[in-house]
Amino acid sequence: MITQTSKKPDIALKKGQLIKGKWHHQQYHVVKKLGSGAIGAVYLCVHQNKQVALKISKQSTSISSEVNVLKSFQSVQGYHLGPSLIDVDDYQATNGYTYSFYVMEYISGESVHEFLRRNGHEWLISLLIGFTKDLHVLHKQGYVFGDLKIENLIVSRKPVQLRWVDVGGTTLQGRAIKEYTEFYDRAYWQCGTRKADPGYDLFALAMVVLRVYYPNGFTKGNNPKKTLQQKIHQAVDIEPLRKLLIMMTNGSMQEAEQVKKYLLTYFASRRAKQDHRGKRNQTSFSEDTYYPFLEIGSILTVGGICYLYVTLFM
Structure with missing residues (x-):
């Protein structure tokens, strides 16, 4: 079920591709695709020699909503209700469009x-x-x-x-x-x-x-x-x-x-x-x-x- 529509085209990241945040300037090296859904796709990346999961989407509103959920989960002391949130930023793609993404803990x-x-x-x-x-x-x-x-x-x-x-x-x-x-x-x-x-x-x-x-x-x-x-x-x-x-x-x-x-x-x-x-x-x-x-x-x-x-x- 798709929750939103957008004229912006979907984005597919490639193995070895470097994703650099527009605002925080953090860098993530793409390893492989973990999965995709109605909102966007999740990729296994490496950041500072550590594996992380990066979710990227053309739907900035949906990304913001998921980020708020993860922040709410982290406010519950003593529980890991979801992956820990690491970073939130935008990515300027070579096609000229800007995509929203967030980075979270990679659960092995x-x-x-x-x-x-x-x-x-x-x-x-x-x-x-x-x-x-x-x-x-x-x-x-x-x-x-x-x-x-x-x-x-x-x-x-x-x-x-x-x-x-x-x-x-x-x-x-x-x-x-x-x-x-x-x-x-x-x-x-x-x-x-x-x-x-x-x-x-x-x-x-x-x-x-x-x-x-x-x-x-x-x-x-x-x-x-x-x-x-x-x-x-x-x-x-x-x-x-x-x-x-x-x-x-x-x-x-x-x-x-x-x-x-x-x-x-x-x-x-x-x-x-x-x-x-x-x-x-x-x-x-x-x-x-x-x-x-x-x-x-x-x-x-x-x-x-x-x-x-x-x-x-x-």
């Missing part, structure tokens, strides 16, 4: 599909718990991610965490979603409006999970709601996760915090049933945190256990 990692392929689907719940925690903070800031899709997510390496890398669709709550992708759009599936509210993101997150099970996606058919339910039941073999996706797509779950608590409660209940067969060990953790940490940790690698500890207790 891999796609969700690749990460789960290498490490196993048991990591999916772990990643969701951490992500819904961050999503809850985003919603408290008054924003909705909007264009939440698997292509806009990356699993960072240090620490292992699900992070978003494109804030182009981020919209203030109460407004119309300004950028979306049909497969993840609840209005497309006739499951709600295109108004920015937390439930819109939760629907999209459920579709992200379904994209894990259906890498190539699927069509909505004549009855979109029925299609979703059928696809969920056919592919998702973990019953609590299956129920959760149904609730997230039908709108009965409206807060990211609810999703996180649901996932933790699921693991807690499993651990509680196991502990009925023997005496529970005494620990310094509260009952609410002890069960989910131990249960999730039991299905993860050592690295996964460390990640869950940071996610739940720090």
